[in-house]
Amino acid sequence: MQKVVCLVLLVVAFHSSAQRVKCVFESKYFIPNFTANWFKAVEYCNYLGMRLAVISSAEEQAKLTALVASTDKFSNVSTDIWIGGSDLAEEGNFYWHATGNRIVFTNWKKNQPDNGQKNEHCMEIRYIPEHSWDWHWNDRDCKAARYFVCENLEPGREITFF
Numbered sequence: 001m002q003k004v005v006c007l008v009l010l011v012v013a014f015h016s017s018a019q020r021v022k023c024v025f026e027s028k029y030f031i032p033n034f035t036a037n038w039f040k041a042v043e044y045c046n047y048l049g050m051r052l053a054v055i056s057s058a059e060e061q062a063k064l065t066a067l068v069a070s071t072d073k074f075s076n077v078s079t080d081i082w083i084g085g086s087d088l089a090e091e092g093n094f095y096w097h098a099t100g101n102r103i104v105f106t107n108w109k110k111n112q113p114d115n116g117q118k119n120e121h122c123m124e125i126r127y128i129p130e131h132s133w134d135w136h137w138n139d140r141d142c143k144a145a146r147y148f149v150c151e152n153l154e155p156g157r158e159i160t161f162f
């Protein structure tokens with residue numbers, strides 16, 4: 001489950017005031033409460049001091065998907081979630097954006113990645129049981145709006161932002 005505790009601070013200066021939010025993110029993963037294209041997902045995770053999720057092993061894949069399934073972003077009919085890999089830099093070669101590492105562990109569905117419409121470069125995780133998607137990976141149009149998973153490298157860390 002996600003556990004986030006936030007405190008809103010009002011900073012009042014002589015001629016102005018500003019609001020800051022201080023949060024403690026207790027979990028390894030955090031799913032913001034809005035959908036975004038893949039680029040905005042990267043930006044927003046960075047803004048929180050996190051990164052769009054990197055999945056390096058079957059164990060991490062299992063942890064991340066269990067978290068998604070425990071949230072209100074999950075639908076047991078159809079769920080699509082951005083993760084942090086793409087082949088934007090080199091067509092056909094997928095890398096994790098945050099680390100620059102080539103993707104080693106994979107969980108692509110059969111016949112994926114397919115670069116559909118020659119316009120699919122960003123990685124999502126899909127759960128659509130009716131079509132045999134069981135948290136498999138898919139390449140998708142980066143401009144599609146999706147929920148996304150930010151990975152918190154230091155669970156328990158306090159993060160202050162505007």
Ligand SMILES: [Ca+2]
Pocket residue numbers: 112113114115116120138139140
């Ligand atoms: Ca695809």
